[in-house]
Structures are given as structure tokens and as C-alpha cells.
Amino acid sequence: MGSSSSKAEGEEEGKEGEGYDEDVPIPEKKPEPEPELPLGVEELLESGDPVLDLSYRKFKRLPTRVCRLTHLEKLYACGNGLRTVPDSMPQLTNLRTLALDFNKLDDIPLAVCQLVNLTRLYVGNNRLMTLPDELVNLQALRCLWLDANYFMHFPKLLYELPHLRCLQMAFNRLRSLPNDFTRMQNLKGIWLYGNRFETFPRVLLQMEGLEILDVDKNKITEFPSLKRLHNLHLFSYDHNPGVEAPPKVCEEVILVGEGAAEFMEEREARKERRRLKQEEKEALEAALAAEEPVIHGILKNSGAKANEDGELNTGDTTAAEEEEGDAEAQVVEYDEAELEYDEEGIEYETEELILCEGEGLEYKGEELQYEQEEMAYEYTEEQWEDMEKQQEGP
Template sequence: MGNSSRKGEEEEGEEGGKDGEEAETTEKEEEEAVVEVEEELPLGVEEMLESGDPVLDLSYRKFKRLPLRVCGLMHLEKLYACGNSLRTLPDSISQLQGLRVLAVDFNKIEDVPMAVCQLTNLTRLYLGSNRLMSLPPELSNLKSLRCLWVESNYFQIFPRELYDLPHLKSLQIGDNRLKTLPPDLWRMEALRGLWLYGNRFDTFPKVLLRMEFLEILDLDRNKISEFPSLKRLRALRLFSYDHNPVKEPPKVGQEVLVVGEGAMEFLEEREARKERRRKAAEEAEELALALAGEEPVIHGILKNSSSISKQATNDAVVTTEDKEGEPLVKEDEEDGGYVGLPVTEYDGADLEYNEDGVEYETEELICEGEGFEYEGEELEYERAQMDYEYEDSEELEDTGRQDQGA
């Protein structure tokens, strides 16, 4: 029995050894297969890797893994690898310390790789259209980050890790599952553009009223039925609220462009009010000049001396001075007051009149008022969908990536 037992143990050991050898062989084959896949680069990629160009675009190449050779290109400043099937990035990508722009949107990434959090010179990071639900605390290492796009993911809670990014100006977090914003969001004082479209807000987040430096705010495609006055947001320049169940635009500052239901009528009415105020100011200024006896602002140039006609003499209310310097005015019988509109003095030239009446020609009006003139054209706002462009600008670019609610 003892011999049989030992023999069985030896046979089992031999079988186990064979299984171990087979497992090692399989792992080696897989590694070799991976290396082989990495070596088989799509047409044209080899040339790009050897070009020495600081910009490398590997978008839409059907990569399941980022080629390891990319991580050895220390001269890279911008790397675009969107629209592939990447689930992660190799750890060795952390070697690319010169990288300033990294775009890996439209992939299958579920967690931000730790290696990305070591790229401390990144200014722009595009992670949209992946499978993210949260951000790692290590993201706070990216102190130079100015633009972060994480739209079309699965965020249910606003990532507070972003509070530790002191220079973040543009945050694109639309098309997620946010219902509320944290009450201390105002701590992100550097933020200038905030895209919250396509989330699940049913009331306007009050904390946004404390973000006085915001220039762009997009709340398209939510379920907000009422907006408070946004006049306290003095830096605001664009507010978009399209596809929300509201009856009228919110109150905003005079310089704010609004986009949404009823926005065009609102802008037209506001422009008309501006025009009325401008004209009233011009008339008041002219009247003040007339009363002060100063030279008038000439709004038309008359050709031919015959322009000073009997009709003008009969209809116009004029003001001049007599030889003693006393003003002579004509009373306006209808209003019961005095109205003076100074005209140019007669220089003594002979006047010639036609028998058929006075003929005169006027040239184009000359406007000397300050500011633009509203010409009565209908305001048109085109809500064009904007193409996705990677611009390397230190200012807000993404001022309007696409309006995905249009």
C-alpha cells in the first residue's frame, strides 16, 4: 500500500509538473503574440513614430493597446489616441514628461491610469466618451491642468478631486448622471467655462450663483423648470438653457448671449431697447448743443445754394442772433414753448431759384455719434454644432465644443 501511495504521488507530481510547463509555455506564447501585435503597426504609423514630430495622432487606428514604442518618444508634446479600443494605457507612458496634451476619448477606459496622473506638465486632458465613474485622488498631481473633458461618462457624483486643480479653467462634464452639485463648488475660483448639459438636474444648482467668475455656463437638456436671475454673475458672457421646461429666458446682464426657447425674441427686444435709448441720448445731446448756441452736428450735406428755400424758411424753426447779440427765436405755437435749432449763417452768395420750385440733392447721411448704429436687420443666431478641435491655446477654447443639445 505504501509503495502504491508513493507511486501515485510521484505520478501526480509529474502531471503537475507537466501542467506547470504547459502554463508557462502558454504565457510565453501570449507575450510573444502581444509583441508581435505591437510590431504590426498600421500603414503609415511607423513613419509617424520615426518622424520626430512633437505631435502624434493615432486616432481611429483600431488599437487595443497603445504601442509601447510610443512611450519612448521623449520629444512628444501632444498625443491623440481617441476612437480606439483602449482599456488602459501602459505604465511607461509616465516617461513622457514633455507631454502637454493627451486625448484618449472615445475608448473603453474604466479607470484613469495612474501613469497619467504622473504627467505633471499636462495642460489639457480629454477623457470623454469612456466608462469612467470616478477620478483618482492622484489626479491632483496635475497642477498645470487647464482643460479637462470628461463628458459622456457615468459620473453620478461631482468629483471633488477637481478642487485641487488650481488652474483648471474649462470643465466639460456634460452627458453624465449628475443630479446635484456640491455646495462648496465655488471653491473652483479659476473656472471660467462649465458645461453641465445632458445631466439630471431638475432645479437650478444655487451654488452656481456664487461662481462670479464664470464666463460660459451650459445647462442644456436638463429638467429645470425655473431659473433665478443671473445678473449677479457679472463675468457671464454665454448662458445656454435649451431643452429645459421653462417658459421664458432668465434675467441676465446686458452683455450676455442667451441660447434657448424664446431667446431670439428676447435678444431682439433687448436690442430694440438699446436702440431707443441710443436715439434718445442723441436727441438730448443735440438739444443741449442747440440750447448752448454751439455749432450743430450736420446730419446731411446739401448741394446747391438753392437748398435754403422758401419751404425751409416757412417750415423750419430757426434760431439766430440779431446785431445786438440778442437771440431771436420763433415760438412753437403747438407746444407753447421755444425751440431753437441753429443753422449755418448765410454767407451772402446769390440765391438762384427755379421756376418749378426749389431743387436740391442730399448726399448720404453722416453720423458722428459714438457707438454702433443698429440698421434694423433681424438678429439671427445659428446654433451650429461645433466640430471637435484640439487647439493648444492657454485661454478657453472649448467655449463651445459642440452644443450636444442642439
């Protein structure tokens, strides 16, 4: 102990002897020099284009110069081995899309969480296990890509992002979804392929707003009926063991998986048969509407009677009207409709067509059944391309 004290006193004396002054400020650490810009990047930075693509340029650090481009709306910096971003990034107040896929981020940088106008954030293929609390600042966020990270539990922090519509969490380590997942009722599409689900997350059956649901490449062996998901347009269940046929879905859902092609072919055949029946029904109705309304029931109710020679006598005809022998045909007015008939008698083209006062048109025979179909939902080529890009990342 004594030797230690002496050593400390000696060190203090040495500092005094060397003229050590505690009031002298410690020199600030010099900022690291800006990384050398790869060929062609200088022109991109000076272009004034609102879209800047710096992907796969071998940046270890993103140049701070980028953060002075306040006109930027989209910034792509994928595949650069980035571990963070410049602290000055919140200066990009017009930024709407930020892509940081295929880097080495252990967490989403706090500077990113200050980009309050972001609507799309791509941070897939990094090293994320959790999300920072500050992410709730991104209230305008609509699409979030967290695929190919290390999430073992669903991050409930996402409940606090009310405008989130698309969530990509493929190739993580999820085994289940929390029961209060229904708080994300505004979600339209969720990609869960390549996780570790062994049973279908039944909480998804309460997500009636879902339009796209992808559970490919899990370990699910059985699916419940998905008919309650009335807005579902695409359901993909491919590469799940033991599943040989698609689950029950609404009529227009596009299916991807084992047995889906045969199922949809048969469904299209049924739709075609119904379409043909509808055309037949419409053609029959048009033919009936074109026929002359020479109907016995109307004449009976009008008080008209036919004599033994087949001539029609009504109680309302006058002598003058009976003397008009040169008329080729006579007309009886009833309910503002003119009914023509031949002097030789009334011929009925069909005995199955009867219309009486107070009754509707009745056709004796087997009725044609027609089930009203909703308009089929079809993806355009651009929508398919966008969807594939969303699954693969930018």
C-alpha cells in the same frame, strides 16, 4: 485526511525525483508583441511633428514606441478601444494635451496621472465612475473633459486642481452639485447638459467668475435670476421642460433656449433706441458749444449797461475809446473771454440759455436720459468653433 497527506508526500517525492530545484528562477513573462502599425502611422511616428494623431486607428494597445517621442506636445488617441496606456507614458514630459475619448477606460491610468505638465485632458465617452487620487498630480491642468461617463456624484477631488478653468461633465448622471462647489472659484466654464438635474443648482449663483454655463437637456422647470453672475457671457438652457422664457441675466449675456431669440431681438431694439438718443444728445451738446457766448448774465455782472438807444456803456470805457467811431464792433473783456456785440443792441438767439457767475449751463426743457452701456461681448467665429469642439470633444 490520511489519503491527502499521502498524496502530498507523493507529489513532493515526485518533484525530487524529477530534479525540481526551488532556486531556479521562474522565467519572466514575455512582453506582448507590439501591435502592427496601420498604414501611414510609421510616417507619423518619424515625422518629428509635436502633434501626433492616432485616433480611430483600431489600436487595442497604444504602441510603446509612441512613449519615446519626447518632443510630443499633443497626442490624440481617440476611438481605439484602449483599456490602458503604456507604463512608459510619463516619459512624454513635454506633453500638454492628451485625448483618450471614445475608448474603454474603466479608470484614468496612473501613467496619465504622472504627466505633470498636462494642461488639457480628454477622457470623455469611456466607462469612468470615479477619479483616482493620483489625479491631483496634474496641477497644471486647465481643461478636463469627463463627458459621457457614469458619474453619479460630483468628484470633489477636482477641488485640488487650482488652475482648472473648463470642466465638461455633460451626459453623466448628476442630480445635484455639492454645497462646497464654490471652492472652484477659478472655473470659467462648466458644461452640465444631458444630466438629471430637476432644479437649478443654486450654488452656481455664487460662482461669479463663470463665463459659460450650459444646462441643456436636463429636467429643470424654473430658473432664478442670474444677474449676479456679472461675468457670464453665454447661458444655454435649451430642452428643459416647461421653460418658456429666459431668466433674468445681465445686459450682454448670449442666451440659447426657448424664447431666447425674441428676448435678444427686443434687447437689441432697446439698445438701438438708447444709441439714437445718445447721438441726439451729443448733437445738441455740439450745437450749443458752437454758439457765440452772447450771454446777458455775463454782461450784467461786468457792470455793463445799455442806454435807451441800445448802446452799451460800461464803467471802464475811456473817452478815447468812445471816440473810435470807425470801429465796426466793440469788444468787452471778461474773464479772459472776448464778447462781441452789435452797436445797434444785443440780440439773444434763445431765452432758454442763461449763464450766471458761479452757475453751470442750464437747459430748460426735458432732459435726455442716457444709460451708459457696457461694450457688447461678441464671440468670433474661431471662438464659436472652439466652443463647439470643446462640447463635442476633439
